[in-house]
Amino acid sequence: MTTIEVFPTAAAWAEACAARLGETLGAAVLEQGRAVFAGAGGSTPSPIYADLARIDLDWSRVVVTLVDERYVAETSPDSNAALMKRTLLTGPASAARFLPLYAPSVTVDRAAAEASKALKGEGGRLDAVLLGMGEDGHICSMFPESPTLKTLLTPDLKPAVYGVPPGRDGLAPPQERLSINLPYLAKARRVVLALTGAKKRAVFEREAAGDPRVQPIAALIAAKVPLEVLWTEAV
C-alpha cells in the first residue's frame, strides 16, 4: 500500500519522517532484539537524519547501512558513508553499528559481493528504509537507461547489492556506484520516501503510474511494499 502525506513546513516533514523510521526501529529492537536501517545519500535526507539521531531507542542494537553508495572512500566529498556518519551517527545514534557498502576491493562488483554477504549476516532484510528520489525518478542507484537497471529490478534475485557503472553519453550516474536491488528493498518492514518540491511530486506521480519492468518506483509499488511518501513543498 502506498500513502502520500503533505507537510506544510520542512520541520514538520523531517520530524514526521524521523518519527516513522524511529518507531519501526524501536519496534524491531523490542521484537527481535535488533534492527537494520538503510538510508539514502544525496541532499534530501540530512534534516531527517538530524531528527532521527535524537530519537530515544537502543541504538546499540541498530545496524545502519546505505541504500546506495558512490564507489569512493569515506574521505571523498561524494561519500554517502561520510554523510551518514556526519548526520545520523551522532549523539545517541553514534552507538549504532555502521555497515558500509564501499570496500577498497579490486572491483566494485567484489565490493558489492562483500556488502551482500555482510547484509545477509544481519538477517537478510531491512527493517526501516529512507529513500530519496532523483528528478529522473531513480531511487537508490536504479537509474533509467542504466545497463544495470534490469538486473536491479529482477524479482527474487538473491545478492542484495550490485555494482552500477557510470552512465554513458551523459546519462546518470556520473560515477561508479553500489546499490541494493529492488527485491531486497521490497522485503523491508517499512519504506519512507522523502520528497521535497513541486517537481519531485510530479515526477513521483509519473513514475508511480509507470512500467514496473523499467521504472523503480512503479516496481516498488507493484511489489506491494508498505511505502509512505512524505512530501513538502516548503523546501
Ligand SMILES: O=C(O)[C@H](O)[C@@H](O)[C@H](O)[C@H](O)COP(=O)(O)O
Ligand atoms: O547517492 C545518492 O545520491 C542517493 O542515494 C540517491 O539515490 C538520492 O536519493 C537521489 O539521487 C536524490 O538525491 P537528492 O536527495 O539530492 O535529490
